[in-house]
Amino acid sequence: MTEYQPPGGPSGDPSGDPPGGPSGGPPDGPSGDSSGGPFGGPDSAYDAVVLAGGAARRLGGADKPGVRVGGRALLDRVLAACAGARTTVVVAGPRPTARPVVWAREEPPGGGPLAALAAGLRHTTADRVVLLSADLPFLDHRTVRGLLAPLRHGTADGVLLTDSDGRDQPLVAAYRTGSLRRELAVLTGRHGELTGLPLRRLTGSLDLTRISDPVASFDCDTWDDIATARARIREHGHVLDEWISAVKDELGIDLDVDTGVLLDLARDAAHGVARPAAPLTTFLVGYAAARAGGDREAVAEAARKAAALALRWADEETPDATSEASGATPEASDATPEASGATPEAPDTRPDA
Numbered sequence: 001m002t003e004y005q006p007p008g009g010p011s012g013d014p015s016g017d018p019p020g021g022p023s024g025g026p027p028d029g030p031s032g033d034s035s036g037g038p039f040g041g042p043d044s045a046y047d048a049v050v051l052a053g054g055a056a057r058r059l060g061g062a063d064k065p066g067v068r069v070g071g072r073a074l075l076d077r078v079l080a081a082c083a084g085a086r087t088t089v090v091v092a093g094p095r096p097t098a099r100p101v102v103w104a105r106e107e108p109p110g111g112g113p114l115a116a117l118a119a120g121l122r123h124t125t126a127d128r129v130v131l132l133s134a135d136l137p138f139l140d141h142r143t144v145r146g147l148l149a150p151l152r153h154g155t156a157d158g159v160l161l162t163d164s165d166g167r168d169q170p171l172v173a174a175y176r177t178g179s180l181r182r183e184l185a186v187l188t189g190r191h192g193e194l195t196g197l198p199l200r201r202l203t204g205s206l207d208l209t210r211i212s213d214p215v216a217s218f219d220c221d222t223w224d225d226i227a228t229a230r231a232r233i234r235e236h237g238h239v240l241d242e243w244i245s246a247v248k249d250e251l252g253i254d255l256d257v258d259t260g261v262l263l264d265l266a267r268d269a270a271h272g273v274a275r276p277a278a279p280l281t282t283f284l285v286g287y288a289a290a291r292a293g294g295d296r297e298a299v300a301e302a303a304r305k306a307a308a309l310a311l312r313w314a315d316e317e318t319p320d321a322t323s324e325a326s327g328a329t330p331e332a333s334d335a336t337p338e339a340s341g342a343t344p345e346a347p348d349t350r351p352d353a
Contacts, residue, residue, distance in 0.1 A: 049120035052092035052134035164214035272314030
């Protein structure tokens with residue numbers, strides 16, 4: 001039986017061990033502090049709970065969180081979107097992930113979304129929590145920030161996305177942690193346990209703000225959904241951003257690179273020097289930026305210097321502006337006096353002799 005237990009200890013005693021890692025220290029997570037990660041300061045601090053323990057019956061019982069879209073597991077794509085969380089809790093059996101997380105499990109396993117949410121909340125301490133399913137291929141950190149922002153200024157209990165048909169998606173949402181704990185306690189008192197209860201029993205009691213986003217709310221319940229997601233990221237308008245995001249995630253890079261600057265540099269190097277110069281130059285720019293601190297400004301400055309060099313290199317391939325103005329050609333300017341028919345002056349008769 002799964003009952004809701006507030007954080008602090010098994011019985012909700014504030015003097016109990018704090019939530020977090022096995023040592024009882026600070027919660028484990030990508031940042032391990034209250035800075036809110038790479039996307040904000042203390043005012044933007046939040047925790048994330050990702051539900052990844054479903055049976056995936058419509059996928060034939062496949063390991064849905066591990067299904068790859070764009071070379072990355074669905075779970076890893078969701079974890080990248082909430083990388084700014086102070087603590088990220090994944091409710092499922094442990095597995096390798098691209099980012100560090102805290103693992104939790106409802107009891108018994110498979111007890112449903114409310115039981116899983118309660119299990120995840122026991123490891124959170126922030127005033128706001130992002131609740132996500134593990135099958136959102138198009139979720140990104142901009143959407144997560146968009147969900148959190150209204151909670152800083154309004155009075156609603158939560159903010160959720162709606163899909164293309166206008167249906168609520170309570171597992172793509174941000175909530176006030178206190179509101180969730182309050183309603184979970186009410187439901188536990190009313191039903192004795194949370195196992196098997198639908199999520200709408202909780203969300204129906206909350207004051208919610210809704211944001212329409214058919215793309216970010218798209219989830220993968222069937223193999224047709226997986227095929228749709230895989231096809232979309234390969235469309236011309238998306239493939240580059242998807243590829244860069246996949247590479248950064250694979251290499252553990254959080255830097256928000258200005259891809260336009262790097263593409264312009266690659267074009268200038270390819271056209272002004274030689275085609276193989278493009279990838280080699282961008283590699284050297286990355287290396288130089290890393291040595292200079294590795295932030296966005298370091299990349300921009302290294303790219304600016306390399307682009308200026310490529311333009312100077314290309315300029316040397318054009319005729320000299322002075323020669324063009326006088327009508328002379330490079331061949332004429334390189335001609336010797338003998339070739340032009342002039343007689344060289346004797347050394348002692350030259351003006352500068």
